[in-house]
Amino acid sequence: MINMEKEYTSEEDFLKDYDVSIFDRPSVTSDICLFSVSSENQNNYRKLSKKYFSVLLVKRNNYPYKGKWCLPGGFVGIKETSEEAARRVLAAETNLHNVFLEQLYTFDDINRDPRCRVMSVTYMGLVDKNKLDDSLFENASWFNITTLEDNDYYHVTLDNGNEQLKFVVKKVLKEETTDRYKFEIIENDSLAFDHPKAIISGMERLKNKINYTDIVFNMMGEYFTLGELQQVYEVILGKKLLDPAFRRIIAGKVIKTDKIQTGGGHRPSVLFTYKRNKES
Amino acid sequence: MINMEKEYTSEEDFLKDYDVSIFDRPSVTSDICLFSVSSENQNNYRKLSKKYFSVLLVKRNNYPYKGKWCLPGGFVGIKETSEEAARRVLAAETNLHNVFLEQLYTFDDINRDPRCRVMSVTYMGLVDKNKLDDSLFENASWFNITTLEDNDYYHVTLDNGNEQLKFVVKKVLKEETTDRYKFEIIENDSLAFDHPKAIISGMERLKNKINYTDIVFNMMGEYFTLGELQQVYEVILGKKLLDPAFRRIIAGKVIKTDKIQTGGGHRPSVLFTYKRNKES
């Protein structure tokens, strides 16, 4: 091992003496907030299907938190990056490859895992749910998200049709000079670890980025109507948008096709595609 | 250790068998991009002192990268968060406590450290350099940053008066749908590890946030003129701003005091203070 008194004169010598195992150090997991938008068919044939913002959860089948739901994730191996670990886990749970992933935050509260000190490098992932609806791993399930914001409190309900999970997270500004928040878990029935924090962080990130990036198109199929796209914006932002304003905003991001969607009891809608930027 | 065949029936049983040491896992460091703005006195008594954007570096006195400069940082202990580790390191290097810190990104390329697999949870820190000018640790030094952006290439020069360090980093869009970049180190004389990436990431983060948060006030003293504040904006953004526009933008963020700064060969300037928001 490294001798602190010894002046090493070459990197080789140093590395030979270097023994990582002497350091008692944190473990690292990679967790993924995989978001999508689910459709629920309306009984009225004329109405559009209602959309829900949804997140993928996995039921834990062992301790700790056995029986509780959590974000898909796992330990980061010594020969993979945290992003590679995230992709490996996602492929196992959803059979999806090439998912859009963006690093969210590294959560490392000392007691966030009862087993030992475990840090979580958390990623936000976005998918078009229609691409994978039936290929889920048996323990995984999509939960529709309903959020009520009451001052600094987020009251969140997750619903997969069978189970309802609830948690309340308090949003506290870390520094008054910036927009970074600390999230405190006030109430949490059935989610494992500090994953409510990760879910809220992911939702906030997406809410922000939808306004100044093209990130939303990772959740869309190849062709979509502007009405559908607007619905997606609306469930993510949690508010209605005005049609003309919306169309102005996304006008530069989409291309009109010659395809038309008919079938609803109303004026048919032109299908659009994402307009990729030249820079790529 | 955990027996995969065994169905554990209580968390206690599980934890008893759980032995972290069986996992070969990455080590974790915490590194800090500490930014500030330095002043260089002009020979002309009428002119304002020239401002430089600067970063704190530490000279490595052991392998790996012995003799090279790097960001202050160190291994994260088992009983501290990465942010606590960052504060511990900063206190040792600069004698400063209560520094503004914001988590930047977790860098974890597999070979970023020649010793072994080491991930770096990187923080951006901001300080008012006047508060600490002389209390640096002997191995630490402030480097003025000069950046030339040539298409997707950043040509960066760091200068502490004695040494000039240079590196070139290529900025590659990770996904065309968002604003996340991958940085590739094209040229790097004298900085250790992948720290050029961290420095660029920090600069980009600050450039962005200066426009929609009050983050810049972490680099200012209690009283400042609007001219000084504008200079700080200008060195961070790397461009000149128009006076009236600038004043409009920051009007809501500052409070006029009855103090006045005289002494330059020109109209004296009113001193302002940061206007903290009510929400805090």
Place this chain on the structure above:
DNA sequence: TGAATAGTGTCTGTGAGACAATATTAT
């Protein structure tokens, strides 16, 4: 025919960019 969504036109106010003009100092 009418409920429902698709899509467009246009007014208004806000705010940034640009530039001109005035104010005040130490030497």
Place this chain on the structure above:
DNA sequence: ATAATATTGTCTCACAGACACTATTCA
């Protein structure tokens, strides 16, 4: 008096919010 910075006024243009209006389908 002058060089330098401090500070304000105002015009224009782009754009988001708001609302009204027209278009088109299918049970």
